[in-house]
Amino acid sequence: MHADQLRVSPETVRELVEEQFPRWRGRPVQEVASAGTVNAIFRIGDDLAARFPLQPGDVEATRRWLTAEAEAAAELAGRTRFPTPEPVALGEPGRGYPLPWSVQTWLPGVVATDEDPGESVPFAHDLAAFIGDVRAIGTRGRTFRGSGRGGDLTAHDEWMETCFRHSESLLDVPLLRRTWSALRALPRGDAPDLMNHGDLIPGNILVAGGRLAGVLDAGGFGPADPALDLVGAWHLLEAGPREVLRADLGCGDLEWRRGQAWAFQQAMGTVWYYRESNPTMSGMGRRTLARILADTRSMTTLPRTAG
Template sequence: MAMHDDEIAITDDVVRELIGSQFPQWKTAPVQRVESSGTVNAIFRIGDDVAARFALRPRDVSVAAELLEREAEASRRFAEHSPFPSPQPIAIGHPGKGYPLPWSVQSWVPGSIAPVDIDGSVQLAHDLAHLISALRATDTEGRRFQGDGRGGDLPDHDEWVEECFDKSEGLLDVPTLRRLWSHFRELPHTSADVMSHGDLQPLNVLVADGRLVGVLDTGDFTPADPALDAMSGWYFFDEESRAVLRDELGCDDLEWERTKAWSFQQALGAIWYYVDTNPVMYRMGRLVLDRVVANTKV
């Protein structure tokens, strides 16, 4: 079942044709779709060392091309500053037979995607704190958060959250969640923006033996609210390990409360949108929302 009403169908044969016609150096390499619960791109492994990413939803071709260029530059910068491996951009492909948009090629990073119910260890909390601290130390070059995604002012998301409330009737305790959002949206944004991955949740993290070994989806490496990456505490950890992450990042009470707010905003949308189409995203949304609700008093 497709996750999106306008989802683009992408087959192995189409990918083989695009690879063979545009990048003959990989023409004979095996092509294998990567099973993933990701919601933005279909990922195909090309041979042993390369991955190709294809957007699942249509958009203007020129806009898509500009986005891929920006993502490539952000990924390069992320890789320069991350203490853990991340994909390196290699090339951008063009629209072709069977696929209407430009697409990207990047290096393959070995490791296993973290399970959504990971309940990570103290060691993983140290690793994530090390990663986030290194990203925060990267120069923002005077820039601040731009755009309409997570990482800026919480009230900017009122319309989206209201849509989520409407779609969640009968699925969640909406009156309680409305009270929480009324509290969260009033939290002031007083900290200076820092460089941020923007979506440090299990599907974007590679682990081995309980330790962090790689980071995926790095194309949104931009300045944002420091609480945005710190919200990973609600995605990965039980109370003990979450406290380790908070302590190592030096989150004060306001910043920590904003980690709950961003987690709430993201998890709320994942539940109703994916309830019938993506059980992994749905389960992650429920887990994170339950943690936030249980740890917030208003």
């Protein structure tokens, strides 16, 4: 998926586990097929998952990143009515792999890329409950300090221009430019930062029987625009269940449209970047954009104030 992507084999993972965590020696190691773009995932026995960053980087910077992810995941664990992974250990570079890596608990369930919950009203209620639980966790005075999604929409103009340029032969770029022009202008209002999961895409959602069974990749948990987790409404739900989620959360027009804007920003990057290397992610982006464009209110009644 990335030009400089690191390769990790089950044999390498088995050796690293046995060398660094002898208490798990002898456990079966199985690579997990995933549409994820950041880590290669390996199951260790029945209850653990090892995550290996796919892109090369500085060892200390990677260690700080993984430590911050583990702290975020630990803060979220047990704070909602749905399971999220809990950090277990941090591995070190070793033979066959040059970076730190992490181990967390394994959660059962089927990812939403394989079992689409988009038409499920019970799932919509569940997702709203998860978002509400996360929002209720205190920020402890923290505010958004990142450079990714969750801060100022206009800060992403340069990236969006890159996406539009690479999407000329794939999408209706003039229409998408007009849509972004309207979405990026949505004011934040005076809503304070709230806690967000930060990446509610199908690959991070576990489903069982049309219900939410768990939420993966908790490392991005943190304070941000309250609308950020509303990306899940557009990445995961069709129109009817989407309105159920909105009603459960009591979203006003401005908050709802800013959630749409964050979903638009994320989707634009996935279509062209992963077109050949990760068709699942590229397809997710196309579907999200189609849902946004089909919602005619996004083009005709975008709110301009918090009132």
